[in-house]
Amino acid sequence: MNKLYNIHTLWLGMLLLTLTTYAIGKLGYSGVVVVSFLLITAAAKAVFIIRDFMELRGVSLLWRVMMYGWLLIVVAGIAITYLLSL
């Protein structure tokens, strides 16, 4: 098991990213840069869940495309609609 990249460090990393997301909300920050950061943070956590918790690393390309494609469409959809709302 990799010393730095394993399920334990990923779990702690995801907790830290969640606290960062909460802090941004609490401080009332908004805007394109902030929302980009929030979406990248959420996408990173989602990739960790799909690849390492769901164990889809190394499964058929079709299923990886379907799962990461879902994530990409959702995050891109939120980003585009946010830009349109400005």
Added chain:
Amino acid sequence: MDTTTTTQPTVELPRLLPGDFAIWFFIFAELLVFAIAFISYSVMRIQNVEMFNQYQLTLNRELGAANTLLLITASYFVVRAIHAIRIDDVKSCVRWLYLSLGCGSGFLLLKSLEYYEKFSHGINLSTNTFYMFYLSLTMFHFLHVILGMIILLAIAIKAQRGGYTAQDHIGIETGASYWHMVDLVWIILFPLVYIIR
């Protein structure tokens, strides 16, 4: 006599999906439904930015963040349960599954408190568009958490009775995959509904 030896090129096959193959179609169908709901929320927000920003401030971010921590931790515990059964450590597997159920119960409790707070102020689905989305999205997810917990409980009971081994634990992987999907959806839902403005 031909004495030359030929070596066959080794073809690395992709790993099989964890758990029962059928659950992955169910998981993907569920993800598509949530994707449509997230995009619908985002599109409706374009037409009602001020209203969405105003009423988002009434949401309890502390409970939302605590619930995110609980679901991520529950998923981590489920991963630990799978790792335990793979080395035939049934006792640890059962313990991790019940710890995960504890986190799930915590999520349901905090979410119920959040709903109680909103309902006691007379807020419901028809209050406005923001609350309609907030309540329907989170309640739909809430139902998935309940279903995920029922699956995890059934798995934990079967594991306790010696129903899984290192060689045969496809049921645990199937339930775990569903539970991770519930976590995955919340990871997007939390920043979208509670934070992004």
